Amino acid sequence: MQSRTPVGRAGRPRSAAADTAILAATREALVELGWSKLTLGDVATRAGVAKTTLYRRWAGKNELVVDAVAELFAALELPDRGSLAADIEGVVLQFAAILALPEARSGLMAVIAESTRDEALRARIRSSIVEPQKHLVLEGRSRARLRGELPPEACPAEASRTADLIFDIVAGAVVHRTLVSAEPADEEWVRRFTDVLLLGLAGAPGA
CATH class of the missing domain: 1.10.10.60 (Homeodomain-like)
Incomplete structure (x- = not known):
């Protein structure tokens, strides 16, 4: 944390x-x-x-609300549940639980809307909310490599770009599910999402 x-x-x-x-x-x-x-x-x-x-x-107000919301997301941790899939499910469920909080929903949606006209605010959202959480992706991939679930990282620069992409996929899907579609990101949804994330569209069950 x-x-x-x-x-x-x-x-x-x-x-x-x-x-x-x-x-x-x-x-x-x-x-x-x-x-x-x-x-x-x-x-x-x-x-x-x-x-x-x-x-x-x-x-x-903009900066204050960003930091108030960022404090909620600072509680996100990557649990060690024994496998990459289980670890992903654990952190996604935490993320969804935070987004279910009324103060997180109202604060995040508001500052994102305001940031469409304010580049400085967009930068603050990235530095205070987005960037601090990307370490979870790096930590999860490192742990999975130690378990033998992922191959060794060949290129640090490529690893960073891949981590950014994974973060965007996870955060985008959960935010859309909970805040845009207003549907629950429950255990069943998180399990299916994790299957698609790890196996791809062709290999996911039911594809």
């Missing part, structure tokens, strides 16, 4: 307790008020801090 502290501005030392309270208050406000009505003033009141404390840490 990775801990993540938002990047602050120069000045007095950061308070981890204040950061935790602010991010938790942001997620609470997202659920109760929604994106459009959420304000930094309301978050400050809920967190029990001065509004200026938020502005010393975050430039605005």
Whole structure:
């Protein structure tokens, strides 16, 4: 599990307790008020801090919500369940469970929508949410190679590109299933998805 502290501005030392309270208050406000009505003033009141404390840490609502959502995804871990397929199923089920949280759904959809007009926000989403989770793909592939489930990696650059592609496939499928189609990513769906991911369309059961 990775801990993540938002990047602050120069000045007095950061308070981890204040950061935790602010991010938790942001997620609470997202659920109760929604994106459009959420304000930094309301978050400050809920967190029990001065509004200026938020502005010393975050430039605005977009950045604050990204970091509040990123903290949820920082809890993702790759379980060791004895096989590559079982490991994938375990982490995908965790991912789907996070996306099922109201604060994750509302926050993620909102910042993605806002990022279509804001390149800086897109970069923050990539650096705070996407990139930190790609290590799970690298970890899973490394573990599978040690088990003999995958061949040795021939080229580090190609390994990185492959890891990026795998991440995109997994994240894209689960986000579409849960947030766009609004269907459950339950154990049966995750098992079938894992079969397709590992075996390909031609080799997956029922193909």
